[in-house]
Amino acid sequence: MTTTLRAIRAGLLVPLALLLAGAAPAAHGAPGHGLPGNWLRLAVTRGDARVGDAPGVLLLCDPPRGHAHAAQACRQLAAAGGDIGRIRSRAGAMCPMLYAPVTASAHGAWDGRRVDYTHAFSNSCVMGAETGAVFDLSG
Template sequence: MTHISWKAVRAGLLAALVLLACAAPARAGGGHSGEDSWLMLTVTPGETPSTGENGTMLRCDPPRGHRHATDACAELTAADGRIADIPPREGVVCPMIYAPVTAHADGMWRGRPIDYTETFPNTCTMTARTGSIFTIA
């Protein structure tokens, strides 16, 4: 019969706790988790934003839920979550066809609420102005 002292059991448990604490991943982005960087995105034909729940959920850290999530999250990171501050794409020439679309984003960026709505003359202009954010179709 093997005897294990309480001192040995405590030392083993302490070592296990230290290993678990060291193995836990560090949070990136200044202590903000990806769960507080998410946007519900909708693009609606016309000049009225969508009031429904149908849209695309973009999550960052890691990028997911959107067909261009990596690019969209990078653009949001560069603009600190401010969609209006995303620089327009250079060299894009859009047709002068009026087919309005309304882009809407609602969510959180690094703990800060985001509520963005803008109507563009057409989808080309929307994409040229907002990058990959609203390329959800």
């Protein structure tokens, strides 16, 4: 075998090994994502926009970062066992009866379980009252 052929094979084996290593599920993340611990990709769309069109943020909770209110959002998620639908509603929230629809979506992993959440709310005030700081993506 020539030196050139060996160099080409060696050059292909390293990227192939890295590709295969990245394809293995992470021990504590969702399959294929390779992120450890508890994390969610969050997005909020307004009106008729599709959920995939909205820019999102990555909320990481081990330690809390990547989100304007990461510590508070992670505490609320921890209290709800990572289930956004179980977050305690804000007591006494007074939201206007204004129809300005928003759709909140979250995808990621919590305590080794996959999280897929999408819910439409009548307006952003109602969304905040029902989901706490999780979808408060304002800085």
